[in-house]
Amino acid sequence: MSPSTSALILVSAVLLLSSATTSAFNVTLILEKYPDYTEFNNLLSKTGVADEINRRNTITILALSNGRFGDISSKKEDVQKRIISTHVVLDYYDVAKLKQYNTSKGPLTTLCQTYGQAKQQQGFLNVVVKDSEVFLSSAVKGASMDSKVESSVASQPYNISILSISSPIIAPGIDGALSPASAKQPNAAAPAGSEGPAVAEGPKQEEAAAGPEGEGTSAADGSSELSPNANSAAVKQAMSGFGLIAAVASLVAGF
The missing domain is CATH 1.20.5 (Single alpha-helices involved in coiled-coils or other helix-helix interfaces)
Incomplete structure (x- = not known):
């Protein structure tokens, strides 16, 4: 075997190994085997979330079957992407593992959190196990917990797990309408007998407040x-x- 042939074989082997380690699965090809999830699969591809999933080695996808999207399809594409990305958990969970989930570990981290746009826990999910059933919700305060994990669609331990859920998980304000919790609402009167949170004074205000007695303020x-x-x-x-x-x-x- 000539040196050039040996070098070519070596390069091909390295490329194949690199491809195998960087892409452990293809979520689009996996979901193509399940016609009930055609709409979900199309939305993953349309928003580019499928490509982001395929670049990871460990993932859990909370999939919605056809007809369970509510009004997601009518929203802007960037909002659709944020919503769908909250259905992608950055760890491997099957049904059995979720049933044993200890809430003291904190919420689950989703792909949405990696975008740097999530506010007030929008990139996290809460887990509640009740009567051997698993319920999921956005970790945003006041979010409804009405999405139930129904079954496992497909899995490739411990790289990818696709679980079917009963309804979409939409974090409050994911469409950009949510104001920061610390923001003071204009003309909002505080309830009688209640005290609002203390507001930190700026450097100039503190300097004026701490100034010597008898000096004027601006x-x-x-x-x-x-x-x-x-x-x-x-x-x-x-x-x-x-x-x-x-x-x-x-x-x-x-x-």
Whole structure:
């Protein structure tokens, strides 16, 4: 065997090994075997989530059968991608493993969390096991827990697991309508008897608040306002000025 032939065989072997290690599965080909998940498979490909799944070695997909998408199909494609990516868990879970899930481990991390756009736990899922049944929901506070894990569609331990769920998991505000929890809503009056969270003061505010007694503070319109202590000092200073004038006038009158 010539040196060039040996080198070619070696390069081909390396490329095959590299391909095998970087792509442990092809989710599109797997789901093509299950006609009940055609719509879900198409949505994975349309949004590009399928390609992101195939670049990973360990994944769990929470699949929706045809007709269970609700109004997802009517949303913008970037919103569809965020929703579908929350149905992709970054670890291997089959039904048995989820039934033994300990909530003290915290929520499940989804592909959506890797985009850097998730807010208020939108990239995580909560797990609740009740009467040997597994329910999933967004980890966002107030999200409904009405999606049930029904069965295993396909698996390739411990690389990919595809589970069928009863309804889509849509995190509140995943369409971009959710305001940050710390944001102050305009004209929102606090309930009677309740106190809102403390708001950190900026450096300038803290400096003004901690300034020496008698100094003025700057008003919002740029004008200068005097604090009560400053007003008192100004009055005293004015009174002492008037006293000095009166004394000089009395002295002059004596002459």
